[in-house]
Amino acid sequence: xxxxxxxxxxxxxxxxxxxxxxxxxxxxxxxxxxxxxxxxxxxxxxxxxxxxxxxxxxxxxxxxxxxxxxxxxxxxxxxxxxxxxxxxxxxxxxxxxxxxxxxxxxxxxxxxxxxxxxxxxxxxxxxxxxxxxxxxxxxxxxxxxxxxxxxxxxxxxxxxxxxxxxxxxxxxxxxxxxxxxxxxxxxxxxxxxxxxxxxxxxxxxxxxxxxxxxxxxxxxxxxxxxxxxxxxxxxxxxxxxxxxxxxxxxxxxxxxxxxxxxxxxxxxxxxxxxxxxxxxxxxxxxxxxxxxxxxxxxxxxxxxxxxxxxxxxxxxxxxxxxxxxxxxxxxxxxxx
Amino acid sequence: xxxxxxxxxxxxxxxxxxxxxxxxxxxxxxxxxxxxxxxxxxxxxxxxxxxxxxxxxxxxxxxxxxxxxxxxxxxxxxxxxxxxxxxxxxxxxxxxxxxxxxxxxxxxxxxxxxxxxxxxxxxxxxxxxxxxxxxxxxxxxxxxxxxxxxxxxxxxxxxxxxxxxxxxxxxxxxxxxxxxxxxxxxxxxxxxxxxxxxxxxxxxxxxxxxxxxxxxxxxxxxxxxxxxxxxxxxxxxxxxxxxxxxxxxxxxxxxxxxxxxxxxxxxxxxxxxxxxxxxxxxxxxxxxxxxxxxxxxxxxxxxxxxxxxxxxxxxxxxxxx
Numbered sequence: 001x002x003x004x005x006x007x008x009x010x011x012x013x014x015x016x017x018x019x020x021x022x023x024x025x026x027x028x029x030x031x032x033x034x035x036x037x038x039x040x041x042x043x044x045x046x047x048x049x050x051x052x053x054x055x056x057x058x059x060x061x062x063x064x065x066x067x068x069x070x071x072x073x074x075x076x077x078x079x080x081x082x083x084x085x086x087x088x089x090x091x092x093x094x095x096x097x098x099x100x101x102x103x104x105x106x107x108x109x110x111x112x113x114x115x116x117x118x119x120x121x122x123x124x125x126x127x128x129x130x131x132x133x134x135x136x137x138x139x140x141x142x143x144x145x146x147x148x149x150x151x152x153x154x155x156x157x158x159x160x161x162x163x164x165x166x167x168x169x170x171x172x173x174x175x176x177x178x179x180x181x182x183x184x185x186x187x188x189x190x191x192x193x194x195x196x197x198x199x200x201x202x203x204x205x206x207x208x209x210x211x212x213x214x215x216x217x218x219x220x221x222x223x224x225x226x227x228x229x230x231x232x233x234x235x236x237x238x239x240x241x242x243x244x245x246x247x248x249x250x251x252x253x254x255x256x257x258x259x260x261x262x263x264x265x266x267x268x269x270x271x272x273x274x275x276x277x278x279x280x281x282x283x284x285x286x287x288x289x290x291x292x293x294x295x296x297x298x299x300x301x302x303x304x305x306x307x308x309x310x311x312x313x314x315x316x317x318x319x320x321x322x323x324x325x326x327x328x329x330x331x332x333x334x335x336x
Numbered sequence: 337x338x339x340x341x342x343x344x345x346x347x348x349x350x351x352x353x354x355x356x357x358x359x360x361x362x363x364x365x366x367x368x369x370x371x372x373x374x375x376x377x378x379x380x381x382x383x384x385x386x387x388x389x390x391x392x393x394x395x396x397x398x399x400x401x402x403x404x405x406x407x408x409x410x411x412x413x414x415x416x417x418x419x420x421x422x423x424x425x426x427x428x429x430x431x432x433x434x435x436x437x438x439x440x441x442x443x444x445x446x447x448x449x450x451x452x453x454x455x456x457x458x459x460x461x462x463x464x465x466x467x468x469x470x471x472x473x474x475x476x477x478x479x480x481x482x483x484x485x486x487x488x489x490x491x492x493x494x495x496x497x498x499x500x501x502x503x504x505x506x507x508x509x510x511x512x513x514x515x516x517x518x519x520x521x522x523x524x525x526x527x528x529x530x531x532x533x534x535x536x537x538x539x540x541x542x543x544x545x546x547x548x549x550x551x552x553x554x555x556x557x558x559x560x561x562x563x564x565x566x567x568x569x570x571x572x573x574x575x576x577x578x579x580x581x582x583x584x585x586x587x588x589x590x591x592x593x594x595x596x597x598x599x600x601x602x603x604x605x606x607x608x609x610x611x612x613x614x615x616x617x618x619x620x621x622x623x624x625x626x627x628x629x630x631x632x633x634x635x636x637x638x639x640x641x642x643x644x645x646x647x648x649x650x651x652x653x654x655x656x657x
Contacts, residue, residue, distance in 0.1 A: 082496055083491070083495045083496055084493055084496040085496065087488060087489060088431065088435070088489075088492075095424065095427070095428075132470065132471045133469075133470050133471070134468065134469050135468045135469070141488065141491070141492070142488070142492045142495075145485065149481065149485065152423060152477065152478070152481045153423060153424075155419070155477070156419040156420035156423050156477070156478045157420055159419045159420070159478075160417070160419055160420040161420065
């Protein structure tokens, strides 16, 4: 693979994940601009916790731009037990990716943070200036600090070398190609999988926790469109929150009800209050995004939940294995 | 090197630095207990930014305990320009040391933080619970976050594996074997070197900044004695501040005057206010230390300054400068 022929060669790490697949789809469905060469990679292409493998990948691809999505992720219950692994593995991945990008002269790197990394004790809504204002929730401090340190490292690249390495902060993402594993997936795909099993087994839907915690959900395809805008147009080092507005925050109970409606489930819904709720709220302000993009329209939540279920249904089973490309998609992951 | 024969084999990284040399001295001067085997290493023995070299070192030494002092350090003026290097190199060193210690089954690791890593916007005095309560001063955020993450990683080892990896938080350390380089050393050794040059050249002493910022200074030999106590007796994962009390905080001007007096300098003292002051204050509480060790006595500041100045004059040729 030689020097980029067009204006941009964009390397996307974590290309086979929830957000990576969404970016693949929007790029394939017409969002790709002339001169843009998109390369999606996953763990099959390189172990990003290994510095040498990461460097070899970057020297082979020679990206001008990077969207860095790869991470060790998990839901609340797995995070709680493995804070060391979540800290170390993610720090290694992030350092390897950022520094390899720097070494091959990439002009821009857009990494992916999360609203779950914000200070636990805080006022609401949270905004981009508040990331480091106090310790994160203790349940996943390893993951949270590793993500926060992406922002620290971005600012250090800017201070020492003038690089524009930045990050986005999505709220709870959901969509096709998620990890639907009930133990270590996130709340919305977990609900989808549970309803699927409850329908099949004629049993009740048991939601973990009280159902009262509140979240802003962002549909993965909306996030993907916004990622492309950030890649092309957003030039600050300070991160930017990508989310629906505060008025669109929903409770876990309301999310469960949306899934139940989308999947036409008629059984009983119960709440297992012995299970942890995690953080009660994480309300984020999207004022910065709206200042840049006042007209951007998000997919309505129920429509997104239905599309996520449709995406899950195309797979043979709900599992955490990578799925084949979406039916009808013209883009395949680039073979290197 | 086989399995430890006695009860403890203690590996000290950064063994040739300011604090490492002080620990060497107090151990040699009688503080070593029977059954303790002390191994001091420096960059000559392994490049700790390299994971393979670090692992090889730990597998060779097989420590039961570790005092981790090695770091990429610098004064205010160097930190400001190289935040990326200070962040990355120190994260690599710390991860390599902590994880190699874990892999060889070390029972305890005592790392070394600093009061300069605390939140910039804060109430005073600062204490051990406040480390992560806000961003550090922007001048050295790379170094500060790397040090803070030692505490995060310590807590993660405890949460996932039950290890007792902990840390101490000294205030401004000074003493023999410091880095006396005026450009990138710290304030007190910088003052000592400057007075030495001013005396030799018959010129004025120029102190950078206004002289108003305030610091608590801890003599390296006192810190070393406290390190030994932490290694043997302190079993919390939460760090502990090692410092003189708040009542012993001095201004940079007062520190300069102590150096001037110790070195018998009679020239003019001026303040170059075009140079940055750094943080105005970092007043730390030593209440936690005093709850454990109410009787511990620190070397009086002027006496410690005098001993350090004497050491510098006696060792000028080989001193780091």
